[in-house]
Amino acid sequence: MLGDAIHAMPPMLGDGANSALYxxxxxxxALVEGPDIVTAVARYEETMRARTYPLLVS
Known part of the structure; x- marks a missing residue:
């Protein structure tokens, strides 16, 4: 998941620019750490899930 799909926030919050920068x-x-794109995207998704999952289950 990339972009707005990964953020647990109401659409009217107006925090899109901050989310895009994050x-x-x-x-x-993740891309700099490598070793390849598939691994980097998996690492990115893992990082984002760890950040947003607590918000979704609360």
Missing amino acids: DAATLTS
């Missing part, structure tokens, strides 16, 4: 920084970090 996504970009997190994905860039």
